[in-house]
Amino acid sequence: MSSTGKVYFIGAGPGDLELLTVKGKRLIESANVIIYSDSLINPAVEGLARNGAAIHRSSALTLEEMVDIMVKATEDGKTVARLHTGDPSLFSAVHEQRTLLEEKGIEYEIVPGVSSAFAAAASLKAELTLPGISQTVILSRQEGRTPAPPAEKLMGLASHGATLVLFLSTPYLSTVVKELVEGGYPTDTPVAIVARASWPEEKMVRGTLADIERLAAAANLDNPSIVLVGRALDPKATTTAKTSRSRLYDGGFGHGRRDVRRQERS
Numbered sequence: 494m495s496s497t498g499k500v501y502f503i504g505a506g507p508g509d510l511e512l513l514t515v516k517g518k519r520l521i522e523s524a525n526v527i528i529y530s531d532s533l534i535n536p537a538v539e540g541l542a543r544n545g546a547a548i549h550r551s552s553a554l555t556l557e558e559m560v561d562i563m564v565k566a567t568e569d570g571k572t573v574a575r576l577h578t579g580d581p582s583l584f585s586a587v588h589e590q591r592t593l594l595e596e597k598g599i600e601y602e603i604v605p606g607v608s609s610a611f612a613a614a615a616s617l618k619a620e621l622t623l624p625g626i627s628q629t630v631i632l633s634r635q636e637g638r639t640p641a642p643p644a645e646k647l648m649g650l651a652s653h654g655a656t657l658v659l660f661l662s663t664p665y666l667s668t669v670v671k672e673l674v675e676g677g678y679p680t681d682t683p684v685a686i687v688a689r690a691s692w693p694e695e696k697m698v699r700g701t702l703a704d705i706e707r708l709a710a711a712a713n714l715d716n717p718s719i720v721l722v723g724r725a726l727d728p729k730a731t732t733t734a735k736t737s738r739s740r741l742y743d744g745g746f747g748h749g750r751r752d753v754r755r756q757e758r759s
């Protein structure tokens with residue numbers, strides 16, 4: 494049977510419903526079927542559903558059951574909003590769902606969202622790419638049940654000294670610290686952990702590779718939490734260092750648009 498409905502994989506953001514995109518919210522409000530990752534997404538999202546929408550929490554479903562719901566709904570011409578926390582392109586298991594949908598010829602679209610990486614950076618008031626300090630952000634994780642390819646072990650990534658954002662890694666914090674120090678980050682490298690970024694219960698801890706394990710244990714952080722490492726996380730670096738100024742707004746750094754506006758004003 495051919496299907497006429499459509500599945501939308503929607504990045505539902507880090508928790509605060511106001512961090513849903515306008516498009517994501519509109520699609521949730523109009524969907525016939527909603528499937529959401531209830532372990533990480535704010536359950537208040539259910540309040541956006543239209544009357545009569547079928548709502549499923551993904552923690553109770555296997556992959557096959559979830560895809561089955563999508564198939565039946567789209568065969569009936571319905572739309573399905575499949576919500577993933579943060580942005581669907583990062584550690585979201587969208588790939589395995591969309592592969593099965595493609596096999597069955599079901600139309601789908603992916604709608605981006607605000608990743609917890611960026612919600613955490615905002616809570617820390619941090620710019621992850623500070624000129625003179627770091628111009629690279631590595632998004633990764635400590636390997637757990639999912640192994641990392643050999644070239645992506647944390648020890649190897651540490652050799653870049655870049656800003657590092659680690660998902661799914663707080664339970665392995667002592668291994669993370671050990672690998673990063675052995676890989677080349679000095680022990681005084683700033684580290685921040687943000688738990689439940691953007692939720693009312695948000696908590697954060699700042700320290701260095703030398704003391705973050707002790708500070709995190711003392712703070713009794715909730716899940717989910719995300720670990721950010723690197724000199725760009727130093728609150729002093731972000732506010733006072735002359736080297737951390739962007740050239741974009743430097744008076745001596747001309748660029749087309751500003752030159753035109755200056756000419757317009759003169």
Ligand SMILES: C[S@@+](CC[C@H](N)C(=O)[O-])C[C@H]1O[C@@H](n2cnc3c(N)ncnc32)[C@H](O)[C@@H]1O
Pocket residue numbers: 507508533577578579580581582583584585607608609610612613659660661662687688689690691692717718719720
């Ligand atoms: C399965 S991954 C999903 C990541 C998601 N796609 C994103 O872009 O944020 C789950 C991990 O994301 C991080 N995470 C998700 N929501 C978070 C939040 N509100 N605060 C802190 N970390 C969060 C945690 O590291 C958690 O273990």
